[in-house]
Amino acid sequence: MINTGNIIETIRMFNDENLDVRTVTMGISLLDCADPDPAAACRKIYEKIVRRAKYLVPVCEAITAEYGIPIVNKRISVTPIAMLLAACPDGDPVEFAKTLDRAAEAVGVNFIGGFSALVNKGFSAGDERLIAAIPEALAQTERVCSSVNAGSTKSGINMDAVAMLGPVIRRAAELTADRNCVGAAKLVVFCNAPDDNPFMAGAFHGPGEPDCVINVGVSGPGAVRSALQKHAKGADIAGVAETIKKTAFKITRMGQLVGELAGKALQVPFGIVDLSLAPTPAIGDSVADVLEEMGLESVGGYGTTAALALLNDAVKKGGVMASGLVGGLSGAFIPVSEDAGMIAAAERGDLTLEKLEAMTAVCSVGLDMIVVPGDTPAEVLSAMIADEAAIGMVNSKTTAVRVIPAIGKQVGDRLDFGGLLGYGPVMPVNTASPAAFIARGGRIPAPLQALKN
Amino acid sequence: MQAVITVVGSDKVGILAKVSTICAEHGVNIEEVTQSILRGTFAMIMLCTLPQDGVAFSTLAEELRAGGQELGVDVNITRQDIYDVMHNI
Numbered sequence: 001m002i003n004t005g006n007i008i009e010t011i012r013m014f015n016d017e018n019l020d021v022r023t024v025t026m027g028i029s030l031l032d033c034a035d036p037d038p039a040a041a042c043r044k045i046y047e048k049i050v051r052r053a054k055y056l057v058p059v060c061e062a063i064t065a066e067y068g069i070p071i072v073n074k075r076i077s078v079t080p081i082a083m084l085l086a087a088c089p090d091g092d093p094v095e096f097a098k099t100l101d102r103a104a105e106a107v108g109v110n111f112i113g114g115f116s117a118l119v120n121k122g123f124s125a126g127d128e129r130l131i132a133a134i135p136e137a138l139a140q141t142e143r144v145c146s147s148v149n150a151g152s153t154k155s156g157i158n159m160d161a162v163a164m165l166g167p168v169i170r171r172a173a174e175l176t177a178d179r180n181c182v183g184a185a186k187l188v189v190f191c192n193a194p195d196d197n198p199f200m201a202g203a204f205h206g207p208g209e210p211d212c213v214i215n216v217g218v219s220g221p222g223a224v225r226s227a228l229q230k231h232a233k234g235a236d237i238a239g240v241a242e243t244i245k246k247t248a249f250k251i252t253r254m255g256q257l258v259g260e261l262a263g264k265a266l267q268v269p270f271g272i273v274d275l276s277l278a279p280t281p282a283i284g285d286s287v288a289d290v291l292e293e294m295g296l297e298s299v300g301g302y303g304t305t306a307a308l309a310l311l312n313d314a315v316k317k318g319g320v321m322a323s324g325l326v327g328g329l330s331g332a333f334i335p336v337s338e339d340a341g342m343i344a345a346a347e348r349g350d351l352t353l354e355k356l357e358a359m360t361a362v363c364s365v366g367l368d369m370i371v372v373p374g375d376t377p378a379e380v381l382s383a384m385i386a387d388e389a390a391i392g393m394v395n396s397k398t399t400a401v402r403v404i405p406a407i408g409k410q411v412g413d414r415l416d417f418g419g420l421l422g423y424g425p426v427m428p429v430n431t432a433s434p435a436a437f438i439a440r441g442g443r444i445p446a447p448l449q450a451l452k453n
Numbered sequence: 454m455q456a457v458i459t460v461v462g463s464d465k466v467g468i469l470a471k472v473s474t475i476c477a478e479h480g481v482n483i484e485e486v487t488q489s490i491l492r493g494t495f496a497m498i499m500l501c502t503l504p505q506d507g508v509a510f511s512t513l514a515e516e517l518r519a520g521g522q523e524l525g526v527d528v529n530i531t532r533q534d535i536y537d538v539m540h541n542i
Contacts, residue, residue, distance in 0.1 A: 001500075003536070257534065
């Protein structure tokens with residue numbers, strides 16, 4: 001029987017509220033491509049990615065055509081390349097990045113993640129070489145994304161890696177200064193990085209994952225805001241949470257369906273749905289708008305952290321009911337440059353870095369897509385990473401830093417990446433020097449929270 | 454396979470005839486039709502079943518789209534599963 005209301009609601013969600021599947025990401029293990037000969041390793045990597053992902057884009061396009069579900073991005077995540085470099089002491093990491101770039105181009109995906117190293121407790125062979133090569137690799141490729149896991153609740157924070165990464169972020173921005181410093185926008189530094197995150201720039205295919213897997217990331221802040229406008233006018237906060245839960249259920253069911261269909265068509269196991277509300281710079285596709293719909297004059301003002309905590313929790317509760325397989329980052333994203341409402345609040349001065357840091361304690365990621373002055377010292381960037389990692393470590397959650405030093409620009413200027421990465425105002429940074437703290441190096445011991453056994 | 458055809462646009466003579474003719478040509482059985490005028494816009498929803506091993510979904514979708522264009526309305530077809538999974542536990 002036709003339920004006109006359901007059909008019209010679904011069509012409206014797709015057409016007017018920007019509901020989409022943000023990404024179908026194929027995770028591919030490259031562990032069987034390790035080879036001491038760098039040329040052989042790169043050849044195997046290219047062949048495996050192309051073989052596995054050849055039909056990823058056409059399959060997703062067919063799903064869109066038959067089900068009407070927009071799938072914005074098709075992407076690939078691979079085994080952290082540092083693991084392959086470990087087996088290849090003479091390999092140039094940049095050549096590995098170029099291989100990933102070529103393979104991504106061959107199969108028609110716009111980003112490939114996994115130029116990564118997992119160094120939460122320390123460096124193994126290949127890790128330091130990879131981290132040092134990140135700026136050059138991101139400057140010489142278009143589609144490659146990089147991430148480093150520098151800490152975890154179980155192992156503490158690798159402060160040697162943190163000290164390395166501030167200068168790496170700066171250098172990544174400097175080498176791409178002629179392209180709006182986009183290198184730094186493709187580099188994420190994590191604490192508690194998930195192995196199955198489908199979202200870029202932080203996606204990689206963890207070592208415990210199967211050989212090949214399909215993970216799905218959903219979106220839908222526009223649909224949540226619209227539901228609040230329609231169904232939560234005058235409701236108390238529990239009513240707001242209930243409305244968000246119901247909408248998250250619908251959004252997640254869509255993601256689950258796409259994952260199952262894509263996995264079946266590609267003959268690859270379906271991994272997880274990442275229950276994230278991922279915004280875009282498009283008007284009406286903003287997490288900030290959802291928070292303001294709850295009753296805040298501006299995101300960034302007092303009440304924002306509480307509203308975000310509620311949103312994050314309700315999204316998970318609704319989503320978990322809708323999908324048997326949940327993972328990745330799962331929660332609300334708060335990237336500044338990718339969210340029209342966040343951009344506006346930052347430009348007004350209502351949203352500050354300090355408030356964003358507080359918000360990261362209750363949502364899914366961290367300081368994301370934030371443009372900082374071009375002269376921000378590297379040790380300040382390192383200390384920013386340390387602070388975020390500490391929030392993640394202590395709260396047993398994922399946190400991340402993706403900040404972009406706008407080379408040659410100051411507060412009041414703006415950096416425009418275009419496309420999904422959006423644009424952002426240069427935000428003021430507290431530059432009181434943490435240099436001596438960062439220079440100590442070593443490891444912040446794992447907190448008591450790690451001792452759960 | 455069950456699918457839902459939606460037609461949205463300004464009301465015109467022959468919309469239902471056009472869509473049902475295309476369906477009939479491909480052996481697509483129309484099981485249910487609802488239509489209404491929403492704020493001056495004509496909206497029709499048809500529940501139909503495509504024959505097994507019959508017309509390719511993409512071909513039917515293209516013909517419906519083209520048929521709609523002739524009359525100045527948007528005609529889309531999507532598989533029904535999406536509405537079922539999103540709105541039912």
